[in-house]
Amino acid sequence: MISQEYEFFAPKELAEALAILHRFAGKARPLSGGMTLVPMMTLGVAQPEAIVSLNHIAGLDFIVETPEIIRIGAMTRHRTLETNTLIRRYLPLLSEAASHIGDVQVRHRGTIGGSLSHADPAADYPPIMLVIGARMKIANAAGERWVAARDYFKGLMETDLRPGDLLIEIEAPKLAGRFGTGYQRLHRIEGNFPIVNAAAVIEQGFRSARLALGGIGDRALLVEIEKHLRNGFNDAALDAISDAAYAVAKDAPSDLNGDTEYRRAMARVFAKRAVKLAAAAIPAN
Amino acid sequence: MRVPIEVTVNGKAHRVEVDTRTVLADMIRDQLRLTGTHVGCGTGSCGACTVMLNGRTVKSCCILAPDVDGQEIMTIEGLADDPRHLHPIQEAFVVNHGLQCGYCTPGMVLSALQLLNENPHPAEAEIRRGIAGNLCRCTGYQFIVKSIEAAAAKMASKK
Ligand SMILES: Cc1cc2nc3c(=O)[nH]c(=O)nc-3n(C[C@H](O)[C@H](O)[C@H](O)COP(=O)(O)OP(=O)(O)OC[C@H]3O[C@@H](n4cnc5c(N)ncnc54)[C@H](O)[C@@H]3O)c2cc1C
Numbered sequence: 001m002i003s004q005e006y007e008f009f010a011p012k013e014l015a016e017a018l019a020i021l022h023r024f025a026g027k028a029r030p031l032s033g034g035m036t037l038v039p040m041m042t043l044g045v046a047q048p049e050a051i052v053s054l055n056h057i058a059g060l061d062f063i064v065e066t067p068e069i070i071r072i073g074a075m076t077r078h079r080t081l082e083t084n085t086l087i088r089r090y091l092p093l094l095s096e097a098a099s100h101i102g103d104v105q106v107r108h109r110g111t112i113g114g115s116l117s118h119a120d121p122a123a124d125y126p127p128i129m130l131v132i133g134a135r136m137k138i139a140n141a142a143g144e145r146w147v148a149a150r151d152y153f154k155g156l157m158e159t160d161l162r163p164g165d166l167l168i169e170i171e172a173p174k175l176a177g178r179f180g181t182g183y184q185r186l187h188r189i190e191g192n193f194p195i196v197n198a199a200a201v202i203e204q205g206f207r208s209a210r211l212a213l214g215g216i217g218d219r220a221l222l223v224e225i226e227k228h229l230r231n232g233f234n235d236a237a238l239d240a241i242s243d244a245a246y247a248v249a250k251d252a253p254s255d256l257n258g259d260t261e262y263r264r265a266m267a268r269v270f271a272k273r274a275v276k277l278a279a280a281a282i283p284a285n
Numbered sequence: 286m287r288v289p290i291e292v293t294v295n296g297k298a299h300r301v302e303v304d305t306r307t308v309l310a311d312m313i314r315d316q317l318r319l320t321g322t323h324v325g326c327g328t329g330s331c332g333a334c335t336v337m338l339n340g341r342t343v344k345s346c347c348i349l350a351p352d353v354d355g356q357e358i359m360t361i362e363g364l365a366d367d368p369r370h371l372h373p374i375q376e377a378f379v380v381n382h383g384l385q386c387g388y389c390t391p392g393m394v395l396s397a398l399q400l401l402n403e404n405p406h407p408a409e410a411e412i413r414r415g416i417a418g419n420l421c422r423c424t425g426y427q428f429i430v431k432s433i434e435a436a437a438a439k440m441a442s443k444k
């Protein structure tokens with residue numbers, strides 16, 4: 001039993017959820033999968049005055065396509081992202097990342113919206129969001145706004161979300177046809193949070209290239225690699241990418257999983273692996 | 286704060302009044318008196334509290350009881366309607382020594398059920414992946430994997 005008292009709300013409409021969050025002015029917490037929040041409440045680390053469950057609101061759990069874009073509702077569970085055919089075809093990085101999260105039970109219940117709101121610096125999704133060029137749709141009682149992934153992650157478990165805000169949707173351009181992608185994560189035990197993770201997207205002919213790393217700072221970060229690939233994919237390019245990853249990881253944390261220097265060294269290794277995978281996966285024509 | 290909820294557990298409809306601070310695992314054990322669902326860590330790591338929520342395995346220590354209003358739950362007690370006729374997975378655990386102390390077993394069996402529902406002929410690596418969310422401190426997992434392999438074979442031959 002959780003020791004701290006709180007009010008519990010299970011609204012059926014988004015507007016109602018937003019109104020409750022507005023009324024409690026930062027003292028209420030949205031609840032999605034609860035895979036992070038409920039243990040925090042059990043341990044007494046989170047002590048909200050009210051919980052607003054998003055599990056009963058229709059229309060927050062969807063995956064739809066338009067000719068160019070994939071739209072994902074914030075309440076989409078990890079397991080759905082892992083198995084959905086649209087995601088596997090157009091955003092394979094995302095289904096791959098989802099498949100590594102925790103275990104089957106965690107993936108059945110945990111949501112992409114909850115994970116991106118919590119913004120753990122070593123979570124699986126953040127580097128993916130950066131390299132696929134995702135945008136987040138945020139709603140509050142006053143209205144809605146879109147924030148690009150690169151502006152969304154602000155610091156340690158800190159995002160563009162402010163009290164009263166809800167992340168309601170994620171959208172990203174389809175990445176099929178001209179792109180090769182790669183995702184790599186370092187973990188000691190399968191199903192644990194990554195120690196370091198890396199995601200890469202490279203366009204045919206190296207017209208564009210993106211790499212992002214997680215676990216190497218207070219948040220996931222992009223590594224500038226396009227210029228290194230201008231003369232094609234070779235050993236010199238890989239060395240330059242490795243150095244760039246090492247530089248970006250300068251503030252990597254030290255903990256029981258590895259100290260700063262270890263993580264920086266792993267940033268080199270996993271950056272190169274992700275880029276190699278992406279380059280090898282570029283379609284031939 | 287106490288709220289009334291309606292929930293179907295093992296096919297039976299219940300009306301329960303729950304403290305909003307109760308997690309699903311505690312409601313199942315303390316209010317419905319179904320003590321086959323175990324609580325190990327209480328924080329999402331061990332899988333002893335695994336139940337099925339709307340047909341999918343979840344960790345019931347990480348779900349608030351008031352949040353399952355209107356939903357359908359199956360616990361280990363719902364797997365066989367008569368102790369003399371165990372489910373093939375339960376039978377396979379007995380025959381193959383898939384348990385020692387039994388603390389992890391209800392969760393293991395439900396994770397095995399989830400796996401076999403989706404993948405009736407899993408490879409060994411797939412079995413290990415399927416039970417990755419369930420920790421066992423006794424068996425070393427070998428006989429659990431063997432039990433699930435045996436259950437898969439038995440269930441396939443029955444079809
Ligand atoms: C055993 C275990 C292993 C795990 N392994 C991994 C792993 O390998 N990789 C990984 O990335 N993650 C891992 N996780 C975390 C998992 O992905 C969680 O599901 C996720 O971090 C939180 O999602 P949730 O839907 O459960 O959110 P909740 O726990 O419900 O919420 C998390 C936080 O976000 C807030 N919030 C929730 N939804 C919204 C919203 N729509 N708008 C605004 N704020 C919101 C909540 O108030 C809370 O502060 C693991 C968790 C467990 C228990």
Ligand code: FES
Nearest residue numbers: 325326327332346
């Ligand atoms: S008791 Fe729920 S996961 Fe350990």
Ligand code: FES
Nearest residue numbers: 385387421422423
């Ligand atoms: S049999 Fe004892 S914990 Fe698994």
